Amino acid sequence: MALDATTALGQLPVGLRGELLAEFDLITRNYREGRWGPAELYGGRLAEVVYTILDGYTSGGAYAATAGKPRNFEGSCKALENRTAYPDSARLTIPRVLVGLYDVRNRRNVGHVGGDVSANHMDAELVLATAKWIVAELIRMFHSTDVKTAADVVDALVDRTLPVIWEVDGVRRVLDTSLSLSDQTLLLLYSETGAVSEMDLAKYLEQDRLPNYRRVLDKLHKARHVEWNKATGMVTLGPPGREHVEERLLK
Known part of the structure; x- marks a missing residue:
């Protein structure tokens, strides 16, 4: 026990x-x-x-x-x-x-x-x-x-410092599936200490078609919520994205 x-x-x-x-x-x-x-x-x-x-x-x-x-x-x-x-x-x-x-x-x-x-x-x-x-x-x-x-x-x-995030066997899941893909992406990035690869994000969010998911990343990048390095595929949460999470998603 x-x-x-x-x-x-x-x-x-x-x-x-x-x-x-x-x-x-x-x-x-x-x-x-x-x-x-x-x-x-x-x-x-x-x-x-x-x-x-x-x-x-x-x-x-x-x-x-x-x-x-x-x-x-x-x-x-x-x-x-x-x-x-x-x-x-x-x-x-x-x-x-x-x-x-x-x-x-x-x-x-x-x-x-x-x-x-x-x-x-x-x-x-x-x-x-x-x-x-x-x-x-x-x-x-x-x-x-x-x-x-x-x-x-x-x-x-x-249990989890973020109640909407669950980690199991190295995979992080957003439990609140009513959130948009953009918000789920920001929450995942917020729960990490550094950059996350687009491949990992797509895996966590069960987005099988990476080209489609990249459109979500592109919108977040243009809004400066994230910094998306298209050459390396690494995604980093930006200050506006962090503010969005803290002001809207964690309230």
Whole structure:
């Protein structure tokens, strides 16, 4: 039977475990729906829950009933370093990452009015990746499992950061088939970190006649939604295409 998050975190009190998974779910859900500000805000809340867990764990298992926010978050995280009887991950590594995660909430116009920078997709990506790492590290620590297994459990929680994209056996599928071929193409490009070949895109979208699909790419290229290199067949998402995905397809 595959390991799930509830089992992997079974050593934690039910209340704190529930809070941890609930906040993680809110981060992933808001990210998937393109709500960058809430995704970052819940990252701060996740940090508070994880601090409460680590504080209880490094206090001999004296866990608080519910998560709370310490008066000085950074100072409280640093104080965990002194509990040398416990693993480095619990008192050094995770707490230092928590401070960075909490800083995004407080300084990026998310946790309060007057932040330095408005919430954006790049920050939300950082929050999501950090949250995944933290939860995986907790699973590894509390379940005494290896890094890959812990990461697999977290990936199962996230499932997909784009709910309309499904990857199976190296093939990416757009699940919302009501979208136009143009929009499906943009979503596929958005879900990748670099250029994608026209052949792969046609395969993902089950377009058997490449010359016909190239007409779709040509229109996207002329609209500057993508940069299509006809010589190499490589397609790269352009700024207008990214904006279209974030403003219309992820809302």
